[in-house]
Amino acid sequence: MSHAETIMSNPELLAGLVKLTKEAGDVILKIYHSNHFDVQKKGDESPVTAADLAAHHYLIAGLERLTPMIPVVSEEDITSLDIGRNNSSYWLIDPLDGTKEFINKNGEFTVNLALIEANKTIFGLVGVPITNTVYWGGQYLGAFRQEQNTSYPITPIECVKANSPIRVLASKSHLNEATKILISELGPTTLLQAGSSLKFIRIAEGLADYYPRLAPTCEWDTAAAQAVLEGANGSVKQTSGEPMVYGKRDILNPHFIAMGLS
Structure with a gap:
């Protein structure tokens, strides 16, 4: 049984991961609504804020508690990249996807957690802090949505x-x-x-059909939402038609096309 099947068959573990994703979003929102966050530049000139780092630390601690047997690769820990290159199974997380959207205060940012096995994304969780919603799923596992502010049903x-x-x-x-x-x-x-990984989610919910990406992205930008989209019977392929590959030496993705039912 894969780690993804274990998660989906264990309601307590799944609920814990959904809760962790939601709570990481709460950590981000606390800083978002404070209107006081410094914007710094990483080595590649991409922006990073205190919210990125706070969510990173919160997720790392939570995943170590919930799934201690699965190592974690995070966008905010460059030293963790070798984990993905040297392990067949690991978490790949983007604690705050859409930092530019966060800075621009348009609300279109997400929390992304993907489970990678044998260079494929097999399960993902995507939190949307501004709407207090978490999505999750994977190929052959289905895709689901739950609003987190009350006891809303899983849809x-x-x-x-x-x-x-x-x-x-x-x-x-x-x-x-x-x-x-x-x-x-x-x-x-x-x-x-739409900003961040919300583009994949819009297709998974039936609100859009096609998302071509002919500009740079990294593996942590796509893995979680790709899993949700595939769980909703959509697809994400390189423009060559080949599958997406994770755990590459080069963390950049090839150009790709995400789509729903044709």
């Missing part, structure tokens, strides 16, 4: 079949010329925009 989610015009998602921060050209070749389209 299955699923992609829908695309109709014309195709609802195409593009990044708010990275809509480049190559993406515009690809979209123009699809025929009638309606262009939607």
